[in-house]
Amino acid sequence: MPELPEVETTRRGLQPHLEQRRIQRISIRQPRLRWPVPETIQDHRGRRIERLERRGKYLIFRLEDEDYWLWHLGMSGSLRLLPASEAAARHEHVQIDLDDGQSLRYRDPRRFGALLTGRGDPLAHELLHRLGPEPLGDAFDADYLQARCRRRSSAIKQVIMDSRVVVGVGNIYACESLFLAGIHPGTRASRIGRERIERLTRAIRQVLAEAIEQGGTTLRDFTRSDGQPGYFAQQLNVYGRQGPCPRCGRALRRIVQAQRSTYYCPGCQH
DNA sequence: CCGGACGCCTGTCGGC
DNA sequence: TGCCGACAGGCGTCCG
Numbered sequence: 202m203p204e205l206p207e208v209e210t211t212r213r214g215l216q217p218h219l220e221q222r223r224i225q226r227i228s229i230r231q232p233r234l235r236w237p238v239p240e241t242i243q244d245h246r247g248r249r250i251e252r253l254e255r256r257g258k259y260l261i262f263r264l265e266d267e268d269y270w271l272w273h274l275g276m277s278g279s280l281r282l283l284p285a286s287e288a289a290a291r292h293e294h295v296q297i298d299l300d301d302g303q304s305l306r307y308r309d310p311r312r313f314g315a316l317l318t319g320r321g322d323p324l325a326h327e328l329l330h331r332l333g334p335e336p337l338g339d340a341f342d343a344d345y346l347q348a349r350c351r352r353r354s355s356a357i358k359q360v361i362m363d364s365r366v367v368v369g370v371g372n373i374y375a376c377e378s379l380f381l382a383g384i385h386p387g388t389r390a391s392r393i394g395r396e397r398i399e400r401l402t403r404a405i406r407q408v409l410a411e412a413i414e415q416g417g418t419t420l421r422d423f424t425r426s427d428g429q430p431g432y433f434a435q436q437l438n439v440y441g442r443q444g445p446c447p448r449c450g451r452a453l454r455r456i457v458q459a460q461r462s463t464y465y466c467p468g469c470q471h
Numbered sequence: 472c473c474g475g476a477c478g479c480c481t482g483t484c485g486g487c
Numbered sequence: 488t489g490c491c492g493a494c495a496g497g498c499g500t501c502c503g
Contacts, residue, residue, distance in 0.1 A: 204496060235479070235498085258497080276497050277481080292481085311480045313497060328499090355474065364498080371496055420496065421483085440496095459475070462494080 203274040205336065205369025206412035207423055207431065208258050211280050214426030215305070216253045218282050219262075223249050223300040226285075231294035235275060235315040238295065242270070242318050254323075257332050257368030261323045269323045275313030281306050281426055333367045336405050341367055343399040350390035350398065357393060358386035359459055361405065370405060373418055376440045376464045378404040385470045386463045387456070411436065439464040 203211070224246055232238040249265040260280075262270035274280070285304040289296060295307035295316060307316070319326050333349075334340035349366045350357070360366055362375050370378065379386050381404035384397055393401070412418060417431030420441065424430060438447050442464060446453055451468035 207496075233480095273497080275480095276495070309480095310482065311495085311497095313479065353473080359474085362497095373496060418496075423496075460477085461497095 203258060203278065203417070203423065204371035204374050204412075205258060205409055206374070206415075206433065207417035208255055208260060208274060208369075209413050210417040210425050210431060211274070212253055212255045212260055215280060215282065218303060218426075219250045219253050219299070219305065221249060221251070222303075223247065224264075224297060225300050226296075226298035228296040228298070229294070230289065230296070231312070234294065234309065234312050235273070236317065238316045239318050242316070245270075245318070256324065256329055257335070257364060258371075259329060263323070268318065268320050271315070271317045271319065271323065271326060271328065272307075273315045275309060275311065275315065277311040278307065278309035278314035279424055281308070281424065281428060331365055333363075333365050336367050336369055336409055341402065341406070343395070343402045346402050347395060347398045350393060353390040355390060356387045356458055357384060357390045357401070358463055360390040361401070367405070369409065372461050372463075373437070373440045374405070374408050374412065377408045377438060380439045380466060380470060381408060383470055386458060386465050388471075439466060 227243055227246055229238050245264055245268060250262055251265055252263040254261040254263065258273060260272040262272065282303050283306055285298045285302055290308060292310045293306050293308045297305040324330060350360060353360050358375050358379060361370050361378065378401065382397065382401040384393065384401060412433040415431055415433035416425055417423060418433040419430035420434060439453055442453055444453060445451065446466040446468055449466065449468040451466060453464060453466055456463050
């Protein structure tokens, strides 16, 4: 489900409700997520949540006293705030009760998500330390992307979805960015010239920024932390669509790349 | 190093 | 109605 805009939307929704709250109770109903939830997470009962941050698609909970949590939503995960007294819904694997009567609920039908603990610098965690730059940060520009594309023979779509190159671009936003940039998703990365790389860099930033403004994309069950859907789905040009291209009217196409669906317009993307 | 395939899970949908 | 395959917003791991 969640790509960078959905994770950032979640972070922004939760932040004012979580920061400075104290963890009163940690209930792990299903510890078997992508990796088992560490049992030692119970040691964090009573601790204060100091900061809620994001790196790529990971949420970072910085706790009082140098411990942290990494929370990844996988394909179908979502985090919501509900009164602690409310009964757990189906697939609600984790519940964190706070000191104000509210509780954080993690629901994840497919269980591809993860909740991990660590101590010290979260950016040094093995899952984070090789990640590429944030697409909305200064380090992600045309010079950088061009350098990373130079020796890559694979399709440009795979390259922009590679978290070592740039974080947060999943299947939806890769398709949408390539449409905006007018680049065919199967183009070998090394064969894309400077001007097109510049267009692609701008397109990725634009698509992600607009999606965040719209509260992310809700296709099926993604909800923001307050239960509302995200509205970017209305602005998708190609992802999940069939029929005429909204720009040129030619029939949109669906192909498979790396076992994932790719949507594009054969008229607008070369 | 790169690239591609696999598997982890559950739910939904379309076709027969 | 039931069954079966395809597909779904991710990504670490394995193998060549």
